[in-house]
Amino acid sequence: MLQVRGLTVRYRPEGRAEVAAVNQVDFSIASGEAVGLLGESGCGKTTLALSLLRLLPATACEVRGSIFFGKTELLGLGESELRRLRGAKISMIFQEPEISLNPVMRVGQQIAEVIRAHHPKGRQQCLDEVRALLDQLGFSDAHRIFNAYPHQLSGGQRQRAVIAQAIVCKPSLVIADEPTTALDPTVQSEILTLFNDLKARFQTAFLFISHSPAILAKVVDRILVMYAGRIVEEAETTQILRHPLHPYTVGLLRCVFELGDEGAFRPRRVLPSIPGNPPGPTDLIHGCPFEPRCPERMEDCTAREPREVKLEDSRGVRCFKYGG
């Protein structure tokens, strides 16, 4: 359903040199599939998400490659065609629900606005649809939420309202950019359950962006690991968690704070971590971008960048260890 080929996004910040935030990215999402995008901050996850909706800021001076959504090439669309697409076919959920909601408009009206923007339906009909949706989303008091202003809701309720906004037109792809990061742990787990529910009920495809492997493990079928603007590994969730291939993925998974088996407490010890910091966008990269932090670096690593190697079961990895 979504096919991205050779996508490169370059920024030119004011008065500074051009930098590539996303570099030669290929991936696809099948309809109804939940795909996770995993990586540390600054690796290009959000830029990638924004480029799918063509919402990049003006400093993005170059977008190359192709993004096919069904049979439509998104990079070739004009603004009015994009408006018809956004919210109706592809929608986005941002990290902070506070910023996504209009503070001076009742929540129910805001959700109804999305329907009215895309369908020539009557006002009453829209509102009825929204009420029905809020009921489905597990609000205990849907009527109050409908009439409330965003500041009268808790963080979790606001995020549910934003989710309602994103799915009210039954889009075929929902992009969720760290949708639970700002939430408390118990609320976070409720929202993740809600996502799983929606996946089953609406047959919507999800692109779920997170820096936490443990969160992705709960909701997605397949994980793309991103580092320095490139996708360095791609595999089914179970595979990647059981046998990560790329040294970066291995390191990242080792950093997850685990409670141990059956919740048993693991005594204090030195935690595994990845030394150093990810490269900034302005850092010059020779060879593999992960080489300076990699525990398994070899001679080849500085010479050139590894190619993507396709392995069995639709796995892919960019590392010389696997012949890249």
Add this chain to the structure above:
Amino acid sequence: MVADIKLQTEEPLVRVRGLSKRYAQGHWFARKKYLIEALSGVEFSIRPRSTLAVVGESGAGKSTLARCLARLEEPSSGEIWYEGKSLLDLPSKDRLWVRRQIQLVFQDPTSALNPRLSAVEIVAEPLVIHGEGSKIDRRERALTAMEQTGLSPQWGDKSPLEFSGGQRQRLALARALVLGPKFLILDEALAGLDLSIQAQMVNLLLDIQATQALTYLYISHDLALVSNIADEVAVMREGTIIERCRTSELFNNPRHLYTQQLIASIPRLGSHA
């Protein structure tokens, strides 16, 4: 085991009894204000060189607790004892001494660091405030503190904006350490950092605790992280501590229903591995 018994009998460094904090809320012009109880009857003690983690969700009163202990906020009632001295009615000559002993590290290092100063000036600021050493001396001590937190002294003249998120938090930590404190309050100090950086920072914190005999109060909503750093955990909800025990006990045998819910909500890789 022997070491364990010794720790148990040692005098606590910090002891808090019946600590309460009420805020008046309501419109500016409202005649009637209503009271919000941010903390009510909080009690705990922390042994020297150990870590107590306070966990809970937003609005539980964790940050109010941190601010009361650091004396940024005046508690409504209760007692705070530090090394056997009551912090709330301290003679004025001892106040500076306490400020030197207790340091606070905030969640968001970007807003906690003055962008107009260079890294080394930021770290040296507490020394200036406490009137210590000459200018050259202060710079020297600030650079040493930066080195302890894993920042290269060569970066001393950079602006904090040139540092990454993890490095900024190291800088905030260096500033907290420069006066040689004994008690560090870390208020969500690692939240918002990447996992790999969080793990680096936990290692650093444990390292510094061991070498400098520090005592930590670690405030967090992240139970998985807490299980790796704390000796004891206190679970807070609506201004009160509802459960407090050793870390291993809390995770193996949580008593309170709310604690059980919190532990169950930790996202885990377990089901796939």
